[in-house]
Amino acid sequence: MTSGTRIPDSHPRAASLRVRERMKEAVEAGLVHPTGLIAHGRGEAFDYLLGERTPPEAKAAVAEAARRIRAARQPVLSLNGNTVALAAAACVEVQRAWPALRLEVNLFHRSEERVARLIAAVEAAGAPRGSVLGRHPDFRIPRLASDRARCAKAGIGASDVVLVPLEDGDRAQALKAMGKTVLTVDLNPLSRTALAADVTVVDELSRALPNIREEVLRLRGKPANCRRVIERFDNRKNRAAVLRAIDARLGALARKR
Numbered sequence: 001m002t003s004g005t006r007i008p009d010s011h012p013r014a015a016s017l018r019v020r021e022r023m024k025e026a027v028e029a030g031l032v033h034p035t036g037l038i039a040h041g042r043g044e045a046f047d048y049l050l051g052e053r054t055p056p057e058a059k060a061a062v063a064e065a066a067r068r069i070r071a072a073r074q075p076v077l078s079l080n081g082n083t084v085a086l087a088a089a090a091c092v093e094v095q096r097a098w099p100a101l102r103l104e105v106n107l108f109h110r111s112e113e114r115v116a117r118l119i120a121a122v123e124a125a126g127a128p129r130g131s132v133l134g135r136h137p138d139f140r141i142p143r144l145a146s147d148r149a150r151c152a153k154a155g156i157g158a159s160d161v162v163l164v165p166l167e168d169g170d171r172a173q174a175l176k177a178m179g180k181t182v183l184t185v186d187l188n189p190l191s192r193t194a195l196a197a198d199v200t201v202v203d204e205l206s207r208a209l210p211n212i213r214e215e216v217l218r219l220r221g222k223p224a225n226c227r228r229v230i231e232r233f234d235n236r237k238n239r240a241a242v243l244r245a246i247d248a249r250l251g252a253l254a255r256k257r
């Protein structure tokens with residue numbers, strides 16, 4: 001790994017620049033695919049529009065996502081390169097909060113070496129050795145041409161609820177076509193994944209995961225039947241509210257002298 005650029009604490013964008021450095025190092029370490037940097041930049045742009053904070057609508061979506069995980073028979077959190085580089089420890093924390101949740105590495109730009117490195121990174125972040133799925137794909141998601149179709153029968157294959165953060169749209173649609181419940185975290189409320197998902201948390205992944213964990217923990221002591229609340233959540237309305245909030249924010253900024 002090359003040595004990182006020193007970022008002064010006084011830099012107004014220090015936090016964001018440090019994440020960029022981390023992403024660059026994760027590319028050099030073979031964790032993130034180079035195109036993952038482009039995906040990250042797109043996320044940054046949308047986060048700028050949100051004001052780099054969690055919108056209230058994301059909190060409602062997080063509560064719904066946690067309820068879906070709570071009610072699931074076999075929930076899975078799907079991990080790609082960006083997700084691991086940005087938030088491996090937070091993913092492990094969500095899994096600890098809900099032990100039935102399986103972690104599975106599933107990649108668009110798949111190579112066996114990258115899968116092994118990502119699994120090792122998640123284990124280094126605290127996942128028990130051998131618990132992260134993805135190394136031996138024995139199932140294919142139907143109607144999906146990319147390598148992302150290759151997954152574990154015991155994980156995504158058998159799942160009823162899949163949390164797929166920072167996803168490209170094809171797999172979200174293919175998972176829906178299989179009858180699965182799709183949850184996502186995506187800063188872009190207009191992405192195909194955001195549109196296809198049952199629950200779209202429009203927020204930055206590192207901010208959203210601790211909120212999901214907290215909600216899941218809160219539900220641990222509650223009865224399993226959260227159905228009535230599930231039926232009340234409307235993902236389209238929630239996304240529309242985020243778009244209106246962005247619109248209002250940009251309008252207010254445009255009026256500012």
Ligand code: PTJ
Nearest residue numbers: 036039043080081107108109166168186187188191204205
């Ligand atoms: O690791 P691989 O090989 O599986 O490849 C993964 C990437 C990310 C390259 C692949 O999934 C991809 O190209 O994704 P997309 O189609 O660019 O979609 C990524 C989505 O995540 C975009 O809508 C971004 O706005 C969003 N996004 C990026 N960074 C974040 C984010 N959402 C939440 N938090 C972020 N930090």
